[in-house]
Each structure stands twice: as C-alpha cells, then as structure tokens.
Amino acid sequence: MKKKLVQQVTASFKEQFNAEPGYVFLSPGRINIIGEHVDYNDGFVLPAAINKYVCFAVSENEDGQNTFFAKDLNESYSFNLNDELKPVDKMWVNFFLGVLQQMKERGFAMKGLNIAFSSTVPMGAGLSSSAAVECGYAFALNKIFDLGLTKEEIALIGQKSEHTYVGVNCGIMDQFASVFGKKNKVIKLDCNTLEYEYHNADFKDYALLLLDSKVKHTHLTSGYNDRRNEVEQGLAILKQHYPEVKTFRDLNEAQVEAVKDELGDVIYRRCLFVVREIQRVLDAVAALENQDFAELGRLMYATHTGLSKNYEVSCEEIDFLVDSVRNDENVLGARMMGGGFGGCSINLVKKEAVNGLIERIAKEYKEKFNIKLEAYKVKIAKGTTLYTEQHAGI
Structure with missing residues (x-):
C-alpha cells in the first residue's frame, strides 16, 4: 500500500x-x-x-x-x-x-x-x-x-x-x-x-480496527471550544478550594465531588471526566506493559462512556458503533476517538474476527442510519x- x-x-x-x-x-x-x-x-x-x-x-x-x-x-x-x-x-x-x-x-x-x-x-x-x-x-x-x-x-x-x-x-x-x-x-x-x-x-492475537461513522456534525468546532471554556471555568473554581492545585493532574475524584454543587452539573461532569481520563491513561500504560489487553479494553469502554455521558462529545452514530460491539466476545474494547461529534470508533478486536465484525456492523449501521460504514485496519x-x-x- x-x-x-x-x-x-x-x-x-x-x-x-x-x-x-x-x-x-x-x-x-x-x-x-x-x-x-x-x-x-x-x-x-x-x-x-x-x-x-x-x-x-x-x-x-x-x-x-x-x-x-x-x-x-x-x-x-x-x-x-x-x-x-x-x-x-x-x-x-x-x-x-x-x-x-x-x-x-x-x-x-x-x-x-x-x-x-x-x-x-x-x-x-x-x-x-x-x-x-x-x-x-x-x-x-x-x-x-x-x-x-x-x-x-x-x-x-x-x-x-x-x-x-x-x-x-x-x-x-x-x-x-x-x-x-x-x-x-x-x-x-x-x-x-x-x-x-x-x-x-504489540497486541498479539488482537488488531486495531477503526470504524468510520462517515459523519461529522457541524458542532465539532463550537463544541470543542465550549468544552475548553467549561473546563477552564471548572479548574479556576477548583483552584480556589485547593490552592495547591496547579492543573487537573493534581486533582482526584473526591476533590471534584466535594465541590460538585458550586461547579454546577455541567462543569462538574466535564471536570470529573478529565480527572478520570488522566488516571485511565496511567492505568492503560500499566495494562500494556503487563500485556493485559482485557484491562486495556475495559478502560477504552470506560473512556467512551465518559465521553458520551459526562463530556458529551459523542453522537448517536458513534454511540451505536460502540454499543454494537460491547457484547461481542471478539471485541475487548471500543471507544470514540478524536474531537467527537462523528469520526471513528477505535476497536481492539481478535484478528480472525475482524472481517466478520466489519460485515455485521456495516449491515446494522446501514439499516439504522442508511450510511455506508468505512472500516480501516491499521497497524502502528x-x-x-x-x-x-x-x-x-x-
């Protein structure tokens, strides 16, 4: 190629x-x-x-x-x-x-x-x-x-x-x-x-598969800028309560929870996602080092739930792609990747099951949204x- x-x-x-x-x-x-x-x-x-x-x-x-x-x-x-x-x-x-x-x-x-x-x-x-x-x-x-x-x-x-x-x-x-x-x-x-x-x-018996929703919702740029503003506001409030905090990296979930009422529902959920996601990256590194791909997959699913529910940057099409592999025994993990509001899901899939999975999801996706799914098999x-x-x- x-x-x-x-x-x-x-x-x-x-x-x-x-x-x-x-x-x-x-x-x-x-x-x-x-x-x-x-x-x-x-x-x-x-x-x-x-x-x-x-x-x-x-x-x-x-x-x-x-x-x-x-x-x-x-x-x-x-x-x-x-x-x-x-x-x-x-x-x-x-x-x-x-x-x-x-x-x-x-x-x-x-x-x-x-x-x-x-x-x-x-x-x-x-x-x-x-x-x-x-x-x-x-x-x-x-x-x-x-x-x-x-x-x-x-x-x-x-x-x-x-x-x-x-x-x-x-x-x-x-x-x-x-x-x-x-x-x-x-x-x-x-x-x-x-x-x-x-x-x-090196994912051994597993491969990385990207499923392209083929949608790009127009609020990508505005949504991205809104999120940046929301988390900046949230961090400023959190710093008032915890003067030792310089960045989100210095915070834990309990500290965010304690200031929940003052943050307000939306900004609280944004900040909670960020604090959890920073921790998930560290956990994912450990999982890779231990070749614990099941744990890596679990973290990917958890990230998607956070992106969809708390950070609210997913969309119906991407949620569908992730949900449709959630109970597939050949898929360890999946999540939205990138800025959001469309784009791809990234999936960790058993190598021999990749083609069958693409076929199944493409059919279901076409039936649901009348969109032709694109799939990309990628290597690092x-x-x-x-x-x-x-x-x-x-």
Whole structure:
C-alpha cells in the first residue's frame, strides 16, 4: 500500500512538473489509544502513528516559486517565496502557508519547491490528516534546506500553523505522534512538558480496527471550544478550594465531588471526566506493559462512556458503533476517538474476527442510519520519514 502511494505520487509529480522528484517523504496519520480531550487539560495521552500516510514528492526550483499540487483534489496553488503570506480560501493550502510563515519568521534561507502530494489518511475521520500534512512539509523543509530543527520543533511548528492559519486551537498530540511515531510503540506524552516515553504495543492475537461513522456534525468546532471554556471555568473554581492545585493532574475524584454543587452539573461532569481520563491513561500504560489487553479494553469502554455521558462529545452514530460491539466476545474494547461529534470508533478486536465484525456492523449501521460504514485496519507505524532521495538532478 505504501509503495503504491509512492508510485502514484511520483507519477503525478512527473506529470505536473515534467521532471523526476528529488525527494519523497511520508508523514503518517495517528490514532490515540486512550487519553481523549486531555491534551489541552494537562493530561497524558497515548497516541501512535499508523500506516496511513500523506506522501509528498518534492523538488527544489531556482526561481523562488512554490507550486503545490493536491492530487486527491486535482488542485494547484502557486506563489513566490518572497510574497507576504496570509491565509487563503483553499483550506488545504493554509496547512502549508502556516508552516512556511514560521520558517520565514525564524529567518531560514530557503528556495522554492515543487510539491505533489496525496493521502491515504481518510479526511474528516479524526486521524489527523492535517497534522500529517503540516509535519510532512516542515520535515521536508528541514531536510532539504538543512535547517537543523529537532523533531520537537517540527511538531510545534505544525501545531502553531494550525492555530494561526487554520484557526483550530489544537493540542500538541497529533503533530507529536506524526513526527515521533515508532513501529509497534505507543507514546505516553506529557502534554505540558512534552516529556515522552515509548511503550510496547504489540497486541498479539488482537488488531486495531477503526470504524468510520462517515459523519461529522457541524458542532465539532463550537463544541470543542465550549468544552475548553467549561473546563477552564471548572479548574479556576477548583483552584480556589485547593490552592495547591496547579492543573487537573493534581486533582482526584473526591476533590471534584466535594465541590460538585458550586461547579454546577455541567462543569462538574466535564471536570470529573478529565480527572478520570488522566488516571485511565496511567492505568492503560500499566495494562500494556503487563500485556493485559482485557484491562486495556475495559478502560477504552470506560473512556467512551465518559465521553458520551459526562463530556458529551459523542453522537448517536458513534454511540451505536460502540454499543454494537460491547457484547461481542471478539471485541475487548471500543471507544470514540478524536474531537467527537462523528469520526471513528477505535476497536481492539481478535484478528480472525475482524472481517466478520466489519460485515455485521456495516449491515446494522446501514439499516439504522442508511450510511455506508468505512472500516480501516491499521497497524502502528513509524513517524514522518524521508522515503527516497534521488541525487540525480539535485
């Protein structure tokens, strides 16, 4: 699959630019095993890069022109490196412009690039195709122009480009996972300090399966921003009662319970979810280390219940996908993954049962919602990388 993508993008580059690319880069999407909506709440997350990629075929040019060709959309965009950069109407272009703006602000010397790119990371499924684009482009600039950026700096540049040019106030997890991913390893990431550690994630007889609801409800952005405001209000109230508390990580359930009346029902439930989810990530790391996949599955289900009932970022379609595997003996755990209000559920499923499960759920889902379910079998893969470098013509 990887090879086929590289071949297609290379052919597309030749067609557009009448030359061979100098470099090919691969930048992966990501999953998050557990730790949802805690990346901006001082928690830990447990993401991993997956074997779905944005592939970039790239060459330098001498005239300072940048030309990007989005193969999947059959759209091009060109501008001069010396132009003043600002967000444009074509949303996909802003992922590149936001990254380039930061490189320019740092005073890096660069030339123009011709780029053709294509993706096997499904759009809108919560697998962070946007982070894969940002980090892949930043990684390419760093490599080609020998800018000396660290992996961490590349991830932060990707995140800032999303804040400034795309208008999404995302946490650091997506970009970090895309850059730092390792095969068969999850990353326990501290979203405050960016300290991280790898943990084994070889699921033995089990596989990771994503079920894509194919829905994206419009209140994703507004709902996300509302949640951020609610938990900020909650933390401010909790800090008044517990002066030693700096972040949600310093709190336990009992402390949240004690202030329940003052928090009010909604903010109480938001804060309770966050405190519990931070603990679940730590428990999940222990379960992985012990290869206790049943416990990991139980934690995934518990996260989904919290996301659905207390954080209220699920939706009818995703709840249906999780509930329909809850009593299946071949499924250890399932939950909504990503920002919510649509996207995918992530499922830990016995390998030999995967195809049968997809068939069953797809049929039930079509009957219930008249939507064609998409399923993605994913493996944990390595992060953003240079795939090939053609020395000829450089």
